[in-house]
Amino acid sequence: MKIPGAPPPSLPELVRVEDRVSFIYLERSVVHRESNAITATDERGTVHIPVASLGTLLLGPGTRVSHHAMMLLAESGSSVVWVGEQGVRYYAHGRSLARSSRLLEAQAKLVSNQNSRLAVAREMYAMRFPDENTSGLTMQQLRGKEGARVRAIYRAESQRTGVPWDKRSYDVEDFSAGDPINQALSAAHTSLYGVVHSVIVALGCSPGLGFVHTGHVRSFVYDIADLYKAELTIPLAFDIAAEQMMDVGGSTRRAVRDAMYGGAFLKRCVADIQHLLLPDDDAEDVSEELAEDVVLLWDGTKRAVPGGTSYGGD
Incomplete structure (x- = not known):
């Protein structure tokens, strides 16, 4: 029919x-x-x-x-x-754009092993510290470096824009309770999370299987979003706060939208996720395979066999 x-x-x-x-x-x-x-x-x-x-x-x-x-x-x-x-x-x-589970399986495999999980976490920090060698650092050392880096960025942006900065402070139950810079940061980061989340689910990955963040349904979203805050949402939020907009949230969302116009950010986000989960594979090959609507059967080892086949016959 x-x-x-x-x-x-x-x-x-x-x-x-x-x-x-x-x-x-x-x-x-x-x-x-x-x-x-x-x-x-x-x-x-x-x-x-x-x-x-x-x-x-x-x-x-x-x-x-x-x-x-x-x-x-x-x-x-x-x-x-x-x-x-x-x-x-x-x-x-809603649903994913991907047909293949290749990236999802790679993500689950990497996050399930302590050594490979640490290796991915180090690579994430290496992408943020391009001039530093992170290969021998523990998670505690990586977190310390990241904390010092973010505080330095906040101080530098405050000096650049003249916006007073004390600390990151916000109430998830009351957006308007924060000062303009914290409102702008919340709106910018939330917009970034939404875009990163859409890329992650479009690729068929799990938003909850994070490498640095853990225990939350959006752990991987926060992992990937952290790659871009220092160059995208933090400077943008300070710019919005400096302009003293009446509608801080709306102005910030529109600014994030304009910053991402043209699709360059999406392309970069896709490439970064593929690099982290399948570092040895060509990005074009990964994209083509994710589009293949093929069902395979696990063969009990590392091998897979075609689905849609009757096995066990003569």
Whole structure:
């Protein structure tokens, strides 16, 4: 029996995750489908969003989304993230763009062994300390270096912008309780987490299997996001605080969006995750394999055999 309705696009027809628009945030609007685009309607009118080139859709308070819109988002491999007002909460996300579990299996294998987990953690810190040799450092030494580095960055940004800085202080229950710089940092980091989270799930990795962070469903998100804070969200937050915006959260989110415009950040994030989990493989080969819709059977060793085959016959 033929399935009614328009068939979903084939995987080669979809835009690769690193080439997509990073994210679009919507609130207090109705999201529906019109042909191969989704529409967002509020009191100002309706806008059309080409979903095939969208990385992730952030749905804030007051949004209603139709079943047809969710079908199109799923078929197009776009992630959907339900968030709180000003992006300070994360509730849920949609499906993955990847068809292969190769990166997920590599992640689980690396994080399950103490030596390989430490090696990945060292490589993460090496990416942040390009001029230092981290190969012989323990996790305690790495954390100490990172703490000193972040404090130095905060001091330098405070001197650059003239924004007073005391310490990182925020209330997860009350966004407005923080001073402007802490509000900006919270909004910037939360936006970064959303984008990084969308890349991680689009690649089929687990957001909860972290190497430095642990015990949280977004541990790996925090691991990857930490690679970019010093050069992206921290300077941006100090710039926003220096401008004394009335809407710190909204201004910061838009600034993060503008900083990521063009897709260069997504491409970099994808490459960094592939480098950490499959360091010896070519990035192009990894991307092609993740797109293959192939089911294999474990053979009891390191070998896999084709699925969809009747074994044990004559």
